[in-house]
Amino acid sequence: MTQEELTYSASTQNARSILPADMISVEEACERILAQFAPLDAAPTPLLEARGQVLAEEIRAGFSIPPLDNTAMDGYAVRAADTEGATYDSPLNLSVSGYLAAGSVFDGEVGPGEAVRIMTGAPIPAGADAIVPFEETDEQDEDHVATPWDQSPRESVRIDVEARPAANVRRAGEDIREGDAVLAAGTVLGPAQIGVLASLGLGAVQAIRRPRVTILSTGDELLRPGQPLEPGKIYDSNTFSLASLVESYGAVARTLDIATDTVEALTARIHEGLADADLIVTSAGVSRGDFDVVKDVLEREGEIGFWTVRMKPGKPLAFGTFPASDGRTIPHLGLPGNPVSAMMTMELFGRAAIFTMLGKGATWERPTVRATAADRIRNTDGRRFYARAFVELVDGKYIARLTGPQGSGVLTSMSLANGYAICPEDVDAIEPGEQCDVMLVDREAPLPEPGALIDGGGELSDESDIAVTLQADGKRVDVWGFPTEMIGRSVLAMVELLKGVGVPKSVQINIRRRSNDD
Ligand code: AMP
Ligand code: MG
Numbered sequence: 001m002t003q004e005e006l007t008y009s010a011s012t013q014n015a016r017s018i019l020p021a022d023m024i025s026v027e028e029a030c031e032r033i034l035a036q037f038a039p040l041d042a043a044p045t046p047l048l049e050a051r052g053q054v055l056a057e058e059i060r061a062g063f064s065i066p067p068l069d070n071t072a073m074d075g076y077a078v079r080a081a082d083t084e085g086a087t088y089d090s091p092l093n094l095s096v097s098g099y100l101a102a103g104s105v106f107d108g109e110v111g112p113g114e115a116v117r118i119m120t121g122a123p124i125p126a127g128a129d130a131i132v133p134f135e136e137t138d139e140q141d142e143d144h145v146a147t148p149w150d151q152s153p154r155e156s157v158r159i160d161v162e163a164r165p166a167a168n169v170r171r172a173g174e175d176i177r178e179g180d181a182v183l184a185a186g187t188v189l190g191p192a193q194i195g196v197l198a199s200l201g202l203g204a205v206q207a208i209r210r211p212r213v214t215i216l217s218t219g220d221e222l223l224r225p226g227q228p229l230e231p232g233k234i235y236d237s238n239t240f241s242l243a244s245l246v247e248s249y250g251a252v253a254r255t256l257d258i259a260t261d262t263v264e265a266l267t268a269r270i271h272e273g274l275a276d277a278d279l280i281v282t283s284a285g286v287s288r289g290d291f292d293v294v295k296d297v298l299e300r301e302g303e304i305g306f307w308t309v310r311m312k313p314g315k316p317l318a319f320g321t322f323p324a325s326d327g328r329t330i331p332h333l334g335l336p337g338n339p340v341s342a343m344m345t346m347e348l349f350g351r352a353a354i355f356t357m358l359g360k361g362a363t364w365e366r367p368t369v370r371a372t373a374a375d376r377i378r379n380t381d382g383r384r385f386y387a388r389a390f391v392e393l394v395d396g397k398y399i400a401r402l403t404g405p406q407g408s409g410v411l412t413s414m415s416l417a418n419g420y421a422i423c424p425e426d427v428d429a430i431e432p433g434e435q436c437d438v439m440l441v442d443r444e445a446p447l448p449e450p451g452a453l454i455d456g457g458g459e460l461s462d463e464s465d466i467a468v469t470l471q472a473d474g475k476r477v478d479v480w481g482f483p484t485e486m487i488g489r490s491v492l493a494m495v496e497l498l499k500g501v502g503v504p505k506s507v508q509i510n511i512r513r514r515s516n517d518d
Contacts, residue, residue, distance in 0.1 A: 023310045025425075026348060026384060033319055033349050036331045039359035040278065045207040047197055050189045052250040053207040054359035059183040064173035065199055068105075068123040073168040076115040076137060076157055077106075077128035080165040088508045089474030091138075091160045099153075100125060115157050124169055131168035136161035136510070161469065161510070176200070188360060208359040211251040213350075214273035214280045215243045218259045218266060218294055219337065237411060238283040238342045242335070245346050246281070248442065249354040261285075266297045274324040278357055281350060284337025287316040294334075302332055310425055312383040313341035313408040317349070338408035344386055344420070347441070366439040371398035371421065377430040379423040388417035391438050400438050417441065468511050470494050472504035 024032075042056030071077065078094060086092045094115040100106045102121035110116050110127035118124075118131065134140060138158035176182055182200065187193060189207065197205055215238075222236040223229065236258055243253035254277070259269040273280045285294025286306060295318075298304040304320030318334025333350055335342045347366075355364035371391055379385045389400040403416035419438040423430050430436045494509065 023308045023315075023383075026309060026311050029307060029309045029317060029319075030349060030352055033331075033333070033353055034356055036319075036321065037353050037356040040209050040211060040357050042206045043209045044204045045209070046204045047194050047202065050205060050207045051191065051194055052358075053189055053210065055183055055185055055187045055189055055193075056206040056208050056359070058181055058185050059197065059200065059202070059205070061176045061178055061180045061182050061200060064178045065176040066170060066172055066174065069172050070102075070121055070123050070170050071118050071131045071168060072120065072170045073131050073133040074120050075118060075131045075133035075135075075168065076159070077110055077118045077125050078115045078130055078132055078159070078163060079110060079112060079128060080130040080163045080167065082113060083130070083132060083159050083162040086159045086162045087474050088160050088471055088510065089506070091158045093156045093158055095156050096154045098125070115159075117154070117157070129165050129169070130163035132159055132161070132163050133168060136163075186359070188363075208357075211278040211354055211357040212254060212276055213246045213251045213354065214254045214256060214277040215239050215246065216256045216259060216269055216273050216280065216282045218261065218269075218282055218284045220261045222258045224258065237339050238335075238337070241339065241343050241411070241414075242281060242283065242346050242350075245343065246350065246354065249351050250358055251279075251354045261293055263293045263297055266293060267301060270297065270301055270322065271325070274322055274330050275326075277324075277330050279331050279333065279350075279353060280322065281333045281335060281346070282318075283335045283342045286318045286334045287336055298332070298334060304332060304334065306334075309345075310383045311344075311348070312379075312381070312385045313338060314345040314348070314386075315341075315383065317345055319349075336408075339411040340388070340414055341408045343411075343414055347420075366420075366441065368422075368437045368439050369398050369419075370435050371400035371419075371438045373421065373430045373432055373434055373436050374399050375402040376432055377402065377421055377423045377436060379425075379428055382425055384425045385423040386420040386439075387423065388413040389419045389421040389438055390417060391419040391421075391440065398438065400436060468494070468509065470498075471508040471510070472498065473506055474508075 039054075045053060076094070076096070077100070082094060083092070094113055096117055097110065097114040098106060098108060098116045100116055100118045100122045102119050105123050106116060106125035108116075108125065110125050114127075115132070116125050116128065124131075137160060140160075176196075176199075182196060183193060189197075189205075217236045217239045219236075221233055223233045225235050225237075225240070229235070239255050239258075243255050246253040254273075256269050256273050259266040270280070270282075282294070282298075285298075295306065298318060298320070302320050302322035304318050307317045307319065308315055309317050314336055316336045318332070320332050320334075321329045322332050324330050331353070333345075333353065335345045335350075352364040355361070369391065371389075377385065377387045387406055388403045390403055391398050391400050393399075400419060400421045402421070403413045404410065406413055419440050421430075422437045422439065498504070498507065
């Protein structure tokens with residue numbers, strides 16, 4: 001019996017199966033597979049376990065963040081009006097009326113002429129409206145770390161720079177306002193979203209649960225890694241590469257022992273694998289000319305279609321369903337046995353199925369860039385060729401190099417790749433220097449183009465982490481904000497500016513970190 005006959009007889013025996021005898025496109029295979037999948041149900045999920053999962057509820061803020069106005073700097077809480085006119089040449093003094101660490105609320109009030117020593121994050125005491133950072137007081141040279149307040153209380157503080165109202169104050173609700181819709185249902189929970197949930201005090205959220213995927217390798221030639229190598233045998237790499245891919249997509253992989261090529265062994269393993277599974281993935285036994293028991297068992301136990309997909313590697317593919325003992329119908333993805341083909345079909349079809357179950361919609365599609373091929377990418381037989389490539393950004397352009405021999409058994413071609421360069425079905429070859437699409441994979445992503453330097457100077461912007469105050473003859477000439485890396489240029493800018501002011505008797509340049517927003 002030929003492959004075509006076998007496929008045909010299976011399709012006529014089983015009307016629900018979708019069993020074309022001819023090749024189908026990658027897109028069609030994907031569409032048919034995805035028709036069997038939907039997002040799974042939601043479950044309460046502890047925050048740290050939810051990373052990569054999809055939020056199944058809307059999150060609203062029960063309170064504002066920060067809850068109270070608080071200080072962005074270590075320093076002194078003052079009435080801004082009390083600091084008017086303070087300069088390095090003619091500073092003024094305020095009496096210190098208290099101390100406040102982050103985590104406490106000051107129960108008194110900052111009266112006229114008074115200051116409260118305050119640490120970053122502590123709520124602004126009543127009466128105060130600005131923070132003078134240590135760097136603008138006589139504490140600028142002191143070692144704050146080793147000087148607990150209760151051991152060396154101060155009676156007064158020298159203020160060297162006048163404070164604007166609201167200087168260094170972080171406003172209540174600056175981040176989140178009470179009642180705000182903070183995260184929408186459907187949001188993928190990454191590290192930042194999980195941080196936001198924690199900042200709202202939530203220990204667990206409703207998230208779409210992770211699919212459970214059973215992985216089964218089949219073949220008499222296979223040995224588990226760790227066993228001694230025997231003549232004629234190879235190690236089972238598919239179980240490990242496929243389980244790792246499955247876990248990297250956000251599903252939970254369960255691996256079974258290798259099934260030998262007997263009807264009994266394979267049947268038993270498949271039934272074992274169905275329990276508790278949302279998807280069962282097998283590898284091997286689906287290729288043309290492979291008339292072993294795998295196909296027989298798959299057909300007898302489930303409703304399986306054997307497809308020929310117009311792609312390389314990965315032409316033979318089986319897809320269908322198995323009835324589980326609890327009445328559920330479990331989708332089955334039968335991947336080819338060759339290690340690269342198994343991984344590539346998992347990348348294209350398994351990933352799409354798992355992302356769909358995770359509720360991530362079409363985000364399974366990998367980002368694709370246009371790259372210049374450094375090597376010839378040859379299409380041997382009119383199938384879409386996914387060549388394993390390493391993509392690099394050179395002078396702002398992507399260059400794709402093949403990672404060595406491209407045989408379906410050459411697994412190192414995968415391990416060296418950070419992209420799949422695509423030679424379309426109707427193109428014989430992409431020649432060196434020609435453009436091609438490269439699907440980027442998560443491994444060692446190429447570095448982004450170096451961003452243009454932020455131009456500093458003129459005003460304090462959000463990018464400025466260094467503030468430079470220039471005073472000539474006791475008068476403030478200007479204040480600039482600079483990103484740290486621009487400090488050299490800032491000094492040059494000041495020299496230019498001073499030329500315009502004339503030659504002062506004294507020049508004071510005060511450079512400080514702007515805030516503790518580190
Ligand atoms: P098959 O589809 O059974 O004809 O397998 C195709 C090729 O893939 C053969 O060379 C197998 O030895 C190889 N192969 C099958 N399963 C695995 C596996 N789990 N790990 C590594 N190679 C495999
Ligand atoms: Mg085999």
